[in-house]
Amino acid sequence: MWDYTDKVKEHFLNPRNAGAMENPDAVGEVGSLACGDALKLFLKINDQGVIENATFQTFGCASAIASSSALTEILKGKTVAEAEALTNKDIAAYLGGLPKEKMHCSVMGEEALAAALKNWRGEAAPEAHAEGELVCRCFGVTDETIRRAITENGLRTVEEITNYTKAGGGCGDCVPRLEEILAEVLGQAPAPAPAARPLTNLQRMQKVMQVIDDVVAPSLKKDGGNIELVDVDGTDVVVSLRGACASCPSSQLTLTDFVQKTLREQVDPAIRVKGV
Template sequence: MWDYTDKVRDHFLHPRNVGSLDGANAVGEVGSLACGDALKLFLKINDAGVIEDATFQTFGCASAIASSSVLTELLKGKTVAEARKLTNKDIADYLGGLPKEKMHCSVMGQEALEAALAAYQGEAAPRHEPEGELVCKCFGVYDGQIRRAIRENGLTSVEEVTDFTKAGGGCGDCLEKLQAILDEELGKAPAAAPEPVAAKPLTNLERMRRVAQVMDEEIRPNLKKDGGDIELVDIDGKTVLVALRGACKGCPVSNVTLTDFVQKRLQELVEPDITVREAGK
């Protein structure tokens, strides 16, 4: 269970300014339903450049809803110039803080605001996600977005990069690339590649121990970040039987989670020919 502040709970349970806005002359949209979070921000700005009204539509978790709700409250009555100065830190601070794993929700609010103000000025929306090289395929996060998050928020670890951008929170294939980007931004020299170690056949007992360790230390914590979970049911030779729990149970993309994340990580960290199946199927 996330440790939410009273303000986060209030704005989640009683969100302000929900829905589309008639007469909106500035609209900003960020995120993607395929990646789990999306936000559309509507602003009505008068001739004096003051934001008279603001509403939102969002698809996401409690933090995404609360961040969007607070953003609309913060914007009302501000001039366009004042609104441009709002950052994700302002959103999180107004809420009394967010769980570190949910900071990307406040970042999404800042990006939607920037897109809306750009549309109002007749400018192209900032290209946060398509900027540079695609780094995280699971959540569609690009190089430019990652570097911006590192610079603006003083990030110093890959875990923090994941908290602010979601990059690395899926299959994990991009973790080395995230570390390289982080090292470059922090001015660190790249670490020397380790010497390859010859793989030895695993005994059944060792395989079971390693599978359980990877499940508990890496796979389950990553799934829990978005409300999901997984249970190790049995191991039959090199076939791992699992049961999906929480938000993962019945999810329309659960097969992708099992093959592209769970199975792939076990193949990388335990044995390359391990297969993962959902128990009872």
Template sequence: MWEYTDKVMDHFLNPRNAGEMENPSAMGEVGSLACGDALRLFLKIDDNGVIQDAKFQTFGCASAIASSSVLTELLKGKTVAEAEKLTNKDIAAHLGGLPKEKMHCSVMGEEALAAALKNWRGEAAPAPAAEGRLVCKCFGVTEETIRRAIRENDLKTVEDITNFTKAGGGCGECAPELEEILADERARMASAAPGGKRMTNIQRVMLVTKVIDEEIRPALKKDGGDIELVDIEGTKVVVSLRGACVGCPSSQLTLKGLVEKRLQEAVDPDIRIEEVRP
């Protein structure tokens, strides 16, 4: 049996804010019943961008229920900007910790929050495999989800990856690929770390181009947009939006929240995006 903290048991046995919300300002849904865990998060956000209420519906274990419950408590009264900074580590910390094998439940809470805030902004919900190539078919986990978990939680083993994402927890066929992704992502993290060996300009150009072509451009094209890489000067990346992205009211959010953030995560934390008009 798992060893749960008193806070986990309290939120499991006495969940806060459980149930459906009428006329929510935003709703985010992650997971699937086929994979064993699912979470639907409802938010009520006022005109000043303050979260007035939060409720959830979940299907899962004690950790999933407790993580969802404490997340709603953490969100109430926060601004959207403050909510965006919440991570799965915050959820686990407010529960006094989770068994390592159950950390994926806190990750599900972070992902549901991100989906709800996208919904509030009017951004299209991602398709089931929109975040990159599917790696773990048993639990529907994509490569980008795995890489993000490695970066954000400093994961060091394939077992860690399974604990945080469930990838590899089924048939195990994807284990060799998880090893490759882990080694590659750890190498990227080392090159970007203070005191680590910095990548050359050529390496940076190649990696920026790869991320834009393989991750960012396909995501934008799903909604009729596109992006062109214009120039790279050190950590300054100059781009031009195309298609439906041109003149879109959310174009600056796209540049900062998607393009710049992803390049900072995958390439160099010092990268800054500049836009030139077509």
């Protein structure tokens, strides 16, 4: 269980300013339900540039809710100029700290505030990933977000980047690129490539699903067939052939010479494919 401060627990159990705002002067939205966290921030700003009210809608964990609640409390009464100077560290400090694995929740608050202030100025919201190179496809994180997190928070390892941005926390394919970006920002020569780490079962499952959806299934559909992933247990992958493939005399060859071969090449050479 995460080691939450009393203030994090209080803002999670009794969040302040939760809910949509009628006729807001500014709205900032970041994250996505597909990535697991999303925050929509609403601001009421008077003619003197003072934030009179702030509310939020959040989809996410306890830290996401607490960070959003804290952000709205911090913003009330601040000028736009003062709000522009706020960072995720201010949100975390207000809560008495966050578990290192949950710092990305405070970063989401900083990004939502920046998006809301852009909206208040009448600047068009950027398209997804328009502000940089998409590095982590699992969580939709760009290099600009990663570089900003490294600079503002003094990050020194890829693990810290994952804690602050979630990048690298899924399939792990982006880890080499994260190492490159970290070295660039810190002005260091890229570290030698580490020995390949064995995939976790979750990482293997995600990659198997991706290869079946993007490579195997489209190929089988061309001949009137299809495939369904039934289970992944370690390196054992259980699938069910559908359509024309199900009754084809060569179905076993399809499993071994195409499905298994493809998964071994693109996911793990130890994979064994079984049909049901």
